[in-house]
Amino acid sequence: xxxxxxxxxxxxxxxxxxxxxxxxxxxxxxxxxxxxxxxxxxxxxxxxxxxxxxxxxxxxxxxxxxxxxxxxxxxxxxxxxxxxxxxxxxxxxxxxxxxxxxxxx
Amino acid sequence: xxxxxxxxxxxxxxxxxxxxxxxxxxxxxxxxxxxxxxxxxxxxxxxxxxxxxxxxxxxxxxxxxxxxxxxxxxxxxxxxxxxxxxxxxxxxxxxxxxxxxxxxxxxxxxxxxxxxxxxxxxxxxxxxxxxxxxxxxxxxxxxxxxxxxxxxxxxxxxxxxxxxxxxxxxxxxxxxxxxxxxxxxxxxxxxxxxxxxxxxxxxxxxxxxxxxxxxxxxxxxxxxxxxxxxxxxxxxxxxxxxxxxxxxxxxxxxxxxxxxxxxxxxxxxxxxxxxxxxxxxxxxxxxxxxxxxxxxxxxxxxxx
Numbered sequence: 001x002x003x004x005x006x007x008x009x010x011x012x013x014x015x016x017x018x019x020x021x022x023x024x025x026x027x028x029x030x031x032x033x034x035x036x037x038x039x040x041x042x043x044x045x046x047x048x049x050x051x052x053x054x055x056x057x058x059x060x061x062x063x064x065x066x067x068x069x070x071x072x073x074x075x076x077x078x079x080x081x082x083x084x085x086x087x088x089x090x091x092x093x094x095x096x097x098x099x100x101x102x103x104x105x
Numbered sequence: 106x107x108x109x110x111x112x113x114x115x116x117x118x119x120x121x122x123x124x125x126x127x128x129x130x131x132x133x134x135x136x137x138x139x140x141x142x143x144x145x146x147x148x149x150x151x152x153x154x155x156x157x158x159x160x161x162x163x164x165x166x167x168x169x170x171x172x173x174x175x176x177x178x179x180x181x182x183x184x185x186x187x188x189x190x191x192x193x194x195x196x197x198x199x200x201x202x203x204x205x206x207x208x209x210x211x212x213x214x215x216x217x218x219x220x221x222x223x224x225x226x227x228x229x230x231x232x233x234x235x236x237x238x239x240x241x242x243x244x245x246x247x248x249x250x251x252x253x254x255x256x257x258x259x260x261x262x263x264x265x266x267x268x269x270x271x272x273x274x275x276x277x278x279x280x281x282x283x284x285x286x287x288x289x290x291x292x293x294x295x296x297x298x299x300x301x302x303x304x305x306x307x308x309x310x311x312x313x314x315x316x317x318x319x320x321x322x323x324x325x326x327x328x329x330x331x332x333x334x335x336x337x338x339x340x341x342x343x344x345x346x347x348x349x350x351x352x353x354x355x356x357x358x359x360x361x362x363x364x365x366x367x368x369x370x371x372x373x374x375x376x377x378x379x380x381x382x383x384x385x386x387x388x389x390x391x392x393x394x395x396x397x398x399x400x401x402x403x404x405x406x407x408x409x
Contacts, residue, residue: 001155022142025122026159027184034142034160051157082157105134 002053006063010044012071016101023095031081031089033096038076050081062086066093075100115331118255119279123165123180126215129330130253130337131169131178138167140197148191150225159185162193166201168210172338176213177205183217183258190263191222195232202239202250211249211341214271219286220262233263240270244347249273251340253333254280254322259311261286272347272407275336276313276322278392283311309372309388314395318376318387319362320403327392346407355406362403379403 014037024032039045046063066072070093077096084092118126127136140146142160151158163185168177179198181188198214205212221229240250252271254260259281260268268274268282276282285293287301300306309315317325324340326332366375376384380401390398 001152001157020141020143022124022160025182025184026157030184032142032159036143049157051155078160080157080159 002050002056004048004050004056004059006046006048006060008044008046008064008067008072009042010067010071010073010075011042013041013073014071014075014097014100016103018100018102018104021096021099021102023099024092026080026082028082029084029088031079031084031092033092034078035096035100036076036078037074037100039074041074044072044075044077046077046079048079048081050079050083052081052083058086059089062089063093066090070094070097072097115329117328118277118330118333119257119328121330122184123163123182123215123217126256126330126333127165127167127169127178127180130213130215130334131171131176132173136167136169136178138165139201140166146193146197148193148222148225150191150222150228154224156224162191162197163188164194164197166197171213171334171341174211174341176211176341177201177208178213178215180215181217181256181258181264183219183256186222187219188217188256188258188264189219189222190229190232191225192228192232194222195229195236199232199235199239202236202243205248205250206239206243206246209246209248211251212243213251213253213337214267215253215256216260216264216268217256217258218260218262218264219258220264230263233266236267237270240267241347244270244272247344249341249344251275251337253337254282255313255326255328255333256280259283259286273324273340273343274316274322275324275326275333275340276316277326277328277333278308278313279328280313280316280322281307281311282313282316282321287311305388312388314387315372315375318379318381318399318402319366320358320405323405325392325396325399351407358403358406 020036147158163182166179249272252268252274255277287307290299291301316322324336369375
């Protein structure tokens with residue numbers, strides 16, 4: 001397994017009031033994304049454990065694109081990856097911020 | 106207590122994730138998870154094999170309400186390592202079942218498993234034994250433990266043994282119950298004995314319809330979350346027994362079943378012997394017609 005960590009500037013705070021959200025499942029070509037409000041409000045911390053070695057540059061491009069496009073400030077995001085493609089990763093991250101924004105029941 | 110409300114959007118049980126199944130099964134908004142993913146209670150064994158872990162170790166446990174009544178719920182995620190039992194995965198279910206006994210609250214197990222995780226086989230096998238003991242102790246204390254089977258991994262290996270100790274089993278056509286899976290049988294006994302790629306053979310030998318017909322499951326439902334929810338509500342209304350008389354009655358039934366069907370070469374022969382007219386049509390029948398045709402099915406005695 002390879003571990004990667006990114007701490008990115010994310011000026012827009014993630015919406016909603018839920019303290020955490022989880023999307024996806026660890027399987028071949030898939031990943032799980034756990035989002036917690038556990039980072040300073042203007043940054044986003046992303047920790048990745050991946051089965052696919054040597055793709056650090058691709059991960060960095062995907063997570064930078066994510067914080068540029070989505071409100072991710074204040075989030076600590078933890079990822080367990082089973083070898084997902086970059087488009088699947090981007091989709092799960094988008095699902096994750098959408099889910100933590102959902103109103104609590 | 107507020108009125109129970111279901112999540113009204115039905116979806117395929119087979120396609121749903123463990124978390125989606127729980128949300129669809131219990132009253133809307135009533136689920137509270139125990140040892141959630143944020144606690145990161147993961148397998149201590151997978152890293153040794155350089156395998157990816159999952160934050161909930163492939164099982165979601167917690168409490169909720171079903172039609173207003175408090176219940177404890179566990180759901181296996183069949184897509185993570187085939188829903189297989191490992192040390193943490195098993196301990197979460199054991200703990201939930203012990204809580205069911207202590208709290209006198211009914212429990213539901215949403216199976217989706219290929220059995221024991223090979224990378225932590227000893228811990229997994231021990232977990233199976235502990236879970237079966239916990240179920241029997243809960244049932245002896247008057248608690249219902251309902252098994253629900255309709256996921257993509259089916260209910261195989263140790264999971265099928267656990268299912269055998271439940272008070273009642275709810276199954277869909279897609280749910281498969283068997284100790285050995287198709288590939289295991291083929292590997293050990295040869296393709297002449299069992300062709301694991303023959304999907305029709307797999308389904309009519311291990312699938313929900315056959316299990317329902319021979320008393321291996323108690324309720325047969327469509328592959329719809331709302332149908333599973335209603336069946337679970339109904340299953341909890343029945344007070345089940347778990348004493349020597351029940352187990353002896355089931356032992357006698359199984360002996361009779363072996364005498365009656367032991368020589369059958371194929372599930373279709375069993376369906377014919379049950380008196381079903383047009384037994385070869387069974388796999389294609391929609392649920393209503395199937396349930397009508399299943400009138401003379403074998404019934405289990407709260408054990409199977």
